Amino acid sequence: MKHRAFAATLAACLLLAGCGGEPSSAPAGSDGPAALETVDDRLAYVSRSPISIGFGAEGDAGFYYTDMSEDYSHGNIHFIDKESHQDVILCSNPGCAHDTDACPAWLDTQTDYLPELAWTNGKVVLFYPGMDTDETKVFPHIDVMNADGSDRRKVRGFEANQSFSGGVAASGDSLYFILSTIETNGTSGAEDELVRLNLTSGSLVTVCKVERSALLVGVACGQLIIEHWGKPAEGSQGRCIALSAIDPTTGTAKSVAEWQLDEGWEVIADDKLFLFSMPNNVLHLTARDLATGEETEYDLGIEVEDPRNIMNQSWHNGTLLFDLLSGYTETGGVISHFMAFTPETQDLREIKLCDPVRGYPILIEGELGDGVILQVPQYSGTDISSFERDRLVYCSWEDFMNSRLPE
Numbered sequence: 306m307k308h309r310a311f312a313a314t315l316a317a318c319l320l321l322a323g324c325g326g327e328p329s330s331a332p333a334g335s336d337g338p339a340a341l342e343t344v345d346d347r348l349a350y351v352s353r354s355p356i357s358i359g360f361g362a363e364g365d366a367g368f369y370y371t372d373m374s375e376d377y378s379h380g381n382i383h384f385i386d387k388e389s390h391q392d393v394i395l396c397s398n399p400g401c402a403h404d405t406d407a408c409p410a411w412l413d414t415q416t417d418y419l420p421e422l423a424w425t426n427g428k429v430v431l432f433y434p435g436m437d438t439d440e441t442k443v444f445p446h447i448d449v450m451n452a453d454g455s456d457r458r459k460v461r462g463f464e465a466n467q468s469f470s471g472g473v474a475a476s477g478d479s480l481y482f483i484l485s486t487i488e489t490n491g492t493s494g495a496e497d498e499l500v501r502l503n504l505t506s507g508s509l510v511t512v513c514k515v516e517r518s519a520l521l522v523g524v525a526c527g528q529l530i531i532e533h534w535g536k537p538a539e540g541s542q543g544r545c546i547a548l549s550a551i552d553p554t555t556g557t558a559k560s561v562a563e564w565q566l567d568e569g570w571e572v573i574a575d576d577k578l579f580l581f582s583m584p585n586n587v588l589h590l591t592a593r594d595l596a597t598g599e600e601t602e603y604d605l606g607i608e609v610e611d612p613r614n615i616m617n618q619s620w621h622n623g624t625l626l627f628d629l630l631s632g633y634t635e636t637g638g639v640i641s642h643f644m645a646f647t648p649e650t651q652d653l654r655e656i657k658l659c660d661p662v663r664g665y666p667i668l669i670e671g672e673l674g675d676g677v678i679l680q681v682p683q684y685s686g687t688d689i690s691s692f693e694r695d696r697l698v699y700c701s702w703e704d705f706m707n708s709r710l711p712e
Contacts, residue, residue: 345527351423355522358421380412390699395454425475472521513556523573574620657708
């Protein structure tokens, strides 16, 4: 799964704030910058979204995820088989209760939080955010393990004032992510670092500096896509979005696109930039092939009063998914429509799979083969107080597109 777009031409590694007072590139039908050249064709975006690595990851044979035990005393690593769709704890020890460190799938949630997961080069990568309480101080760290859960080991530890979150890309044994550091006086500097971590040696190299607000939001043409939010241009109600392509080998940056937040919102997938815009309050989509520069326009015909009502854009199996917020219920619940648009067939439909109590569309945690892994909330009653836990379930793409949950 890949996400998002890019911005103003930069000759150096530092991403500069764009937009302020300058006319932005039109989000639809504009003359775009030159096509991108492919740098690393193995580079892949391995995060669920730009702001969440995700608690699950698809491997070669199935889907891995972390979850709390039934009594919430510890966590475990689970595995959903790609062929049978059977969900098991990732442990082959006979008679194992999975509740101590003797189990390879056991996770100690008393001294650390559940790790987020990614997959690259036949290995599962575990991202631990660290824990800082009166009783426990554990620094952030990244571990790696084999596909069967064996040989789990720490690759790299970080300082208490450092953090990683959101977008992660990978190429072989190399991981790319943004590392933030808080100064000793408690203030944050003006810059973060886009870094490359080698999962074999544990070495960490700075690819380039990025502004504090930057996000690693996707991959296109073997380059890393960085998003920066600048100040609103004069007369605009929205902040500027500027996105750039970073060469993972040299750290040099190249412009791709720039616009105001109140003009549109974007997704990057399959080396294409999909940019939503709302001329005359009607939803429009521009698809720009970043390898060739060619553009295709789609009028979706959906009335939208505010660009902030388009949320949670993603791409699965050749289809754009997005939430369309249309209001709130009397009890404060969300009235949201989960929409799917397939550019190849121009099929537009609503996916009617929602949380029965809160009204939110059911979350896609990841992909598995030709289907998706859904995060389905479980309730014992009909109000929010009856929430029990979320369950991950496999759903075929056909069932998902026809709003059918598995039995």
